Every structure is written in structure tokens, then in C-alpha cells.
Amino acid sequence: MNTQFDVSAVRSDFPILDRLIRGNNRLVYLDSGATSQKPVSVLDAEREFYTKHNAAAHRGAHQLAEEATELFEGAREKVATFLGAKSEAIVFTKSATESINLVAYSLGNALPGSKFHIKPGDRIVVSEMEHHANLIPWQELAKRTGAELVWFSVDPNGRLDLSNISDLINEKTKVVALTHQSNVLGTINPINEIAKQVRKVGAFFVLDACQSVPHFAVQVSELDIDFMAFSGHKMLAPTGVGVLWGRQELLDEMPPFLTGGSMIETVSMESATYLPAPKRFEAGVPNMAQVVGLGAAVDYLNKLGMENIHNHEIQLTKLAIDGLSQIKGLQIIGPTNLEMRGGVVSFAIEGVHPHDLGQALDQYGIAVRTGHHCAWPLIKKFKVVATTRASLYLYNNTADIEALVSGVERARDYFVGR
Amino acid sequence: MELDSLYQEVILEHYKRPLNKALSANPLVQVHHINTSCGDEITLNLDMDGEVIKSITWDGVGCSISQASTSVVSDLLSGKTSSEAMALIEEFQVMLQSKGSDLGNEDNLGDGVAFAGVAKFPARVKCALLGWMASKDAISQAVAKINGLSSEEKR
Numbered sequence: 001m002n003t004q005f006d007v008s009a010v011r012s013d014f015p016i017l018d019r020l021i022r023g024n025n026r027l028v029y030l031d032s033g034a035t036s037q038k039p040v041s042v043l044d045a046e047r048e049f050y051t052k053h054n055a056a057a058h059r060g061a062h063q064l065a066e067e068a069t070e071l072f073e074g075a076r077e078k079v080a081t082f083l084g085a086k087s088e089a090i091v092f093t094k095s096a097t098e099s100i101n102l103v104a105y106s107l108g109n110a111l112p113g114s115k116f117h118i119k120p121g122d123r124i125v126v127s128e129m130e131h132h133a134n135l136i137p138w139q140e141l142a143k144r145t146g147a148e149l150v151w152f153s154v155d156p157n158g159r160l161d162l163s164n165i166s167d168l169i170n171e172k173t174k175v176v177a178l179t180h181q182s183n184v185l186g187t188i189n190p191i192n193e194i195a196k197q198v199r200k201v202g203a204f205f206v207l208d209a210c211q212s213v214p215h216f217a218v219q220v221s222e223l224d225i226d227f228m229a230f231s232g233h234k235m236l237a238p239t240g241v242g243v244l245w246g247r248q249e250l251l252d253e254m255p256p257f258l259t260g261g262s263m264i265e266t267v268s269m270e271s272a273t274y275l276p277a278p279k280r281f282e283a284g285v286p287n288m289a290q291v292v293g294l295g296a297a298v299d300y301l302n303k304l305g306m307e308n309i310h311n312h313e314i315q316l317t318k319l320a321i322d323g324l325s326q327i328k329g330l331q332i333i334g335p336t337n338l339e340m341r342g343g344v345v346s347f348a349i350e351g352v353h354p355h356d357l358g359q360a361l362d363q364y365g366i367a368v369r370t371g372h373h374c375a376w377p378l379i380k381k382f383k384v385v386a387t388t389r390a391s392l393y394l395y396n397n398t399a400d401i402e403a404l405v406s407g408v409e410r411a412r413d414y415f416v417g418r
Numbered sequence: 419m420e421l422d423s424l425y426q427e428v429i430l431e432h433y434k435r436p437l438n439k440a441l442s443a444n445p446l447v448q449v450h451h452i453n454t455s456c457g458d459e460i461t462l463n464l465d466m467d468g469e470v471i472k473s474i475t476w477d478g479v480g481c482s483i484s485q486a487s488t489s490v491v492s493d494l495l496s497g498k499t500s501s502e503a504m505a506l507i508e509e510f511q512v513m514l515q516s517k518g519s520d521l522g523n524e525d526n527l528g529d530g531v532a533f534a535g536v537a538k539f540p541a542r543v544k545c546a547l548l549g550w551m552a553s554k555d556a557i558s559q560a561v562a563k564i565n566g567l568s569s570e571e572k573r
Contacts, residue, residue, distance in 0.1 A: 355481035357454055359542065370456070
């Protein structure tokens with residue numbers, strides 16, 4: 001295994017992994033694609049904020065308010081450095097879903113004449129592998145503006161079919177919104193290859209990075225995109241904090257989405273003017289303790305090194321794919337080679353419904369997700385009712401993968417063999 | 419094993435050999451129900467003979483619990499009046515929402531009591547109720563249709 005990565009030391013930082021499940025079973029947590037577990041350092045950071053520094057950031061004339069502001073802005077700095085971005089281009093939201101909606105609503109709010117304005121005849125491009133969070137906001141934007149929604153297909157190997165890219169992304173295209181890594185298939189999409197066509201037609205490129213930023217090094221300076229959304233809770237941080245990165249010059253000009261306190265420059269009874277980003281998009285008292293927790297999560301990831309984390313996950317992914325492929329009647333839904341792929345493995349077994357499989361695995365202490373994974377169109381495309389998904393993270397070990405493979409075998413015997 | 423308390427033999431039997439799983443032609447009422455959290459779905463046809471349920475037929479995809487439960491309800495309610503059927507659906511629902519304290523009355527619910535164990539698995543209660551809620555919906559629609567027709571006839 002990876003010599004630079006001591007998984008047992010990592011595991012000792014996550015107290016929840018010591019829990020026993022459904023009797024006396026060791027917890028095998030393979031649902032990090034839904035939400036990750038949290039290390040003690042993140043929990044401590046959140047608690048320390050409340051026990052020592054709690055006050056409303058950016059408000060108040062007192063010491064606590066000053067400390068809260070420093071901690072909050074310090075976390076922004078950490079996130080920015082982590083992504084190779086400027087901190088002014090990092091907007092905190094409550095979730096990745098809100099981040100994507102922010103872009104969609106902001107564009108929808110732009111008036112005719114603005115470069116952000118979307119009108120009938122314009123085109124929005126998504127793909128069949130999008131999570132609902134990166135599909136529905138664009139469906140709705142298309143409905144509100146009269147724009148046309150079109151999408152890339154997914155091929156039988158779980159890769160984007162780019163053969164018609166210049167038909168899909170043409171001079172009418174205003175927005176291209178794609179996932180960096182599929183939450184169902186594990187596929188990593190070739191963003192810069194697609195970006196060439198996006199640039200050619202002058203559209204905005206929105207990247208859903210929920211499944212990529214937590215798992216491998218993502219530098220916005222190396223990606224030719226305009227906006228990127230992800231959430232904290234999938235990368236060791238608390239729930240309730242999402243991030244939107246955007247090109248500074250775009251963020252500063254875009255119409256606001258949520259309006260209210262903290263985002264204004266001047267206000268009269270009739271109208272208001274707005275601050276530049278990131279404040280422009282951060283109305284209301286923010287989720288400070290959670291943002292501070294995200295800062296601690298970034299510290300933790302940096303300490304381990306994103307490359308080490310990725311290598312560790314890929315080794316486990318190989319074990320999982322190899323092991324599961326041996327099981328009779330099991331079909332991996334997604335790429336089976338490790339090129340441009342992350343640690344999410346979806347599968348279906350003939351004769352065993354994913355719900356029943358998930359239930360059986362739970363009885364053995366193994367936590368997986370079953371269902372359509374908020375990507376219903378994709379699941380239908382693969383002609384299965386639902387899948388079972390194992391999603392890995394830095395604290396998983398080879399014993400977890402062995403437990404998964406033998407658990408699936410046992411469950412198969414229970415339902416099919418009986 | 420704990421798993422056996424959920425997956426009673428009778429449930430697995432209904433799952434492997436479901437009853438009435440072939441949609442009738444030209445039904446009085448057809449309903450389509452989906453469990454949005456997992457994607458399980460069924461289409462259910464209901465035919466009445468006056469006040470009495472003549473047949474419930476269905477088709478669908480889903481887990482063993484939802485499929486077996488729909489098989490059971492389609493068999494149980496045939497031959498019952500609409501009000502008897504509604505009372506049985508209510509009784510089944512109460513059992514499933516009892517968190518395992520209500521083991522169900524086999525005289526009334528027949529194979530339905532096999533699902534008493536499901537009540538201890540909150541995430542699966544919806545699966546067990548899918549076919550029963552679809553039946554309830556279909557019966558209400560059928561009753562409304564019949565009453566609507568008879569009041570029209572009176573006019």
C-alpha cells in the first residue's frame with residue numbers, strides 16, 4: 001500500500017469509526033459520496049468557535065466580533081489557497097445546491113443588454129450524468145427565460161459522449177454546466193477538452209465539483225472554467241456550508257441572488273447598491289462556525305496531501321472493482337478501468353433489488369447508498385431500477401473493501417440462493 | 419438472524435411468485451404510485467362489481483418488500499367491499515406505524531402480518547405501504563366514480 005499514507009493513524013482521528021453497528025459489527029462506512037465523516041480537529045474548531053469567539057462576523061464593535069470576523073475570513077483564505085484562487089473569488093453559501101442556484105438565478109436576473117442575460121433561443125448545456133442539483137436549476141432557468149436545454153449523452157462505459165460536442169455547444173450556447181466527477185459512475189470528465197469548445201463560443205462554464213474537490217487536487221488556475229461549486233460536508237467539514245468560486249470579474253458584475261444585510265453598499269428607501277464579491281452574494285449572518293470548520297478540514301486535507309489521498313482511494317477502488325466483478329450476476333455501472341475515475345463504485349446484481357442489498361449490508365455494519373442517487377435520468381439510461389453505491393474516502397482501508405465484497409456475496413446468497 | 423425478522427419466508431415467497439402481477443385490460447380505475455426516495459413504482463388496476471372489489475392487478479418494479487406487499491394486498495382485498503377494504507388498509511397502516519408493538523391480526527390481514535417486522539425498520543415502512551396506498555387511492559377514485567355515475571343516473 002501507499003507508504004506515505006498511514007490509514008490507521010487517519011482512522012484514529014475519526015471517533016465515529018469506532019462505533020459498533022446493528023449488534024456487534026464494526027462500522028464500514030462506504031457512503032462518503034453522500035456525506036463524509038468528520039475528524040476531531042474539525043469538531044474542535046467548530047466547538048472552539050462557539051465556546052470562545054462566537055459573535056456575528058462583520059458586525060459589532062467588540063472584540064468577539066473582531067475575532068469571529070478574523071476566523072471567518074481566515075477560513076476563506078484557507079479555502080482560496082487550497083484551490084489556487086484569490087479569496088475575493090470565494091463565496092460561502094449554505095450548500096453546493098445553493099451555489100449552483102446562485103449562478104442560475106443571478107443569470108436569470110440579468111436584464112437585456114447585460115452579457116449575463118439569457119433569452120429565448122439561447123441554449124444551456126448539461127449532461128445525462130448530472131446530479132439533480134446541477135440539472136433542475138438549469139431546467140428551471142430554461143423555463144423562466146425561454147432558453148433551450150440540451151445535454152451530452154453518456155456512453156455504455158459511463159463516459160460522456162463528446163462526439164457531437166460542436167453541435168451541442170454552438171454559438172447559441174450561453175451556459176455549459178457539467179459535473180467534474182459523477183456521483184454515481186465515478187467518471188472524471190475531461191474538463192479542459194470540453195472548455196476549448198466552451199471558450200470558442202463564449203459561453204459560461206459552470207463546474208459541479210462536489211465529488212472532485214474532496215478527493216483530488218483541484219486548482220482553478222489549471223481549469224478553464226468560470227464557476228465552480230462544492231460543499232463542505234463531503235470534505236470532512238460540517239453541514240451547512242457550500243462554496244462558489246467564480247472568476248472575479250464575473251462575480252463583481254453579476255446581479256445578486258439573495259438580498260438583504262451585509263451585501264449592500266448604500267441603501268435608501270427606494271433602492272440599494274451592492275458590494276463587490278464575495279459580500280455581494282453573502283446576504284445575512286453567515287454560517288460562521290461551519291465555515292471555520294471547513295477551514296480546519298482544509299488544514300487536515302493539506303496535512304495528508306491531496307495526491308496521497310487520491311492514490312489511496314484509487315488503490316482501494318481497484319480492490320473494490322476487482323472483488324465485486326468476481327460476484328456472479330454483478331454488473332458495475334460505470335468505468336471499470338481506473339483512468340480518469342474516482343472512488344465511487346455503483347453496481348447492480350441480477351435478482352437482488354438494491355434496497356434489499358443495502359438492508360442486508362446494513363445488518364453486517366456496512367453503510368452504502370441505494371437508489372437513484374439524485375441522478376434519476378442516468379439510472380434510467382442504464383436500464384436498472386436503482387443501484388447500490390459504495391463511495392470511498394481517506395479513512396477507508398482494505399478491510400472495509402473486503403467486508404464489502406464478502407457482504408455482497410452473503411447478501412446475494414440470501415436473496416438468490418434461497 | 420435479524421435479517422430473517424424482516425424477510426419472512428412468506429415475503430420472499432410473494433416476491434419470487436407475485437400474485438395478480440399482470441395488468442387487466444380496460445380497468446375501472448388505474449393509478450400509478452412512486453416511492454420518490456428510491457424510485458420504486460407500481461401501476462395498479464382496480465375493477466369493482468357494485469360495492470365489491472372484483473380484482474386488483476398490478477405491475478411494477480421495486481424491492482422485495484414493496485413487491486411482496488403489493489402481491490399480498492392485491493389478493494387480500496379481492497372480494498371485499500370498498501369499506502371493508504379501506505378498514506383493512508387502515509389496520510395494516512397502523513401495524514406498520516407501530517414501531518413493532520402491533521403484530522397484526524392474521525384473521526384480518528392474512529399474509530399481511532408477515533410485514534409486522536418491517537415496522538422496526540423505519541426506512542422500509544414506505545416500501546411496505548406502496549401497494550396499499552395505491553389500492554387506497556384506487557378504491558377512493560372508484561367509489562367517487564360509481565357515486566358520480568349513480569347520481570348522474572338519478573338525474
